[in-house]
Amino acid sequence: MHQQSFANVPLWQFEQLLPYPNIKHFVSGRHGGVSLNEVGTFNLSFRASDSRENVIENRRRLAQALDIEPSRLVFPAQTHSDRVQLVTASTNPDTLTETDALITNTPGICICVMSADCVPILLYDPVTQSVGAVHAGWKGTVSKILTRTIEAMQQAFGTRPENLVAGIGPSISPEKYQVGSEVIEAVQQAFGHTKGLVDKEDAQGKGYLNLWEANRRQLQQLQVPEQAVEVAGICTYQQSQDFFSARKSANQAGRFAAGIMIIS
Structure with a gap:
């Protein structure tokens, strides 16, 4: 992965996704925001032990780093489910309950998932100009939410797995x-x-x-090209100075995010 600061917010990006000019994507860390203690400074979750004002400001800073309005950041209410939802310009974020993966082909909408040890996965189809964001802990992994997300992209956009580019983000290591x-x-x-x-x-x-391998194999089984899959190989537990780790913090940690959007 490639790390760079945008508007004083350090963000990570997948090398495999960087060459595509029609998308923006990111994986955030734990620095660059206003939160304090174990959830600081860049907690993006309202469910963590943090003030609502801090989270709103952190999301505003993330949006500024991406050069979009905060309202264009779309987060689901994650519950370790296998539910995938399509996001359009008319989607009410309040309807994205019990949802752990989002897909869209609408430009200007940044679909995001949050994590603190579970695997965030970003998908891009350069042919149909569509994207997906997946949150896969062990429950999501064994229910094959990644496979379900790609199937949802096939149905909604006509995505062919062999055209996909995928990034498997930082999470707890094997x-x-x-x-x-x-x-x-x-x-x-x-x-x-x-x-x-x-x-x-x-x-x-x-x-x-090994959550990384379990999700990589789902991509392999769907015939996503091996060379189009990037595994970050970053352990949130071992690198908790940069990323949140629920396990290392006894579930006191904040949440970082991974997101992707079509820009044109």
């Missing part, structure tokens, strides 16, 4: 993401195996889940 037997069983049911997805299983049934 070295740090220990999960219990119920999660491992869910991975087994979803993928038919756990090989390459779960490592170091112990006598208590715990192991380490």
Whole structure:
């Protein structure tokens, strides 16, 4: 990933998406805002232990960095679901409840998802000029929300997976993401195996889940070209000085965001 400051806000960008002039995209970090303590400074979530005024100001700063109006930032109410929603110019953000992925082909709308260990994934179809933003924790990953998002883009825009460019963003790494037997069983049911997805299983049934690989394989199975997929490989737990980590902070952290928009 490429890191650069825009209007004094440090943002990360995928190298695979940078060459396309018709989109803007970003992954934010924990710096550049006005929040304090564990949610600071750049918390973007109203659900974190932060004041509403701080979040509004942080979102205003994000919009300024993207050179858009704050009202053009669209966030769903995430619940670790497998629900995907289409966003248009007439969409009321209040209707985006229990939603963990957004898609659009409307220029000027920046669709965003928030995270603090879960995987944010951005999708771009340069042929149909459409985009997707996905929030995939372990629940979303085993329910294959990424696959569902691409299927929704196929239905709404005529997207062909072989045309997609994808960025799998910062999240907790397989070295740090220990999960219990119920999660491992869910991975087994979803993928038919756990090989390459779960490592170091112990006598208590715990192991380490690789969210990056589980989502990369969904792209592979849909025939998204390997060279068009960028995995950031940034661990939010190990780099909690730059990104929020719910696990490392005992769920006291704020939330960073990933977003993408068509600009023309």
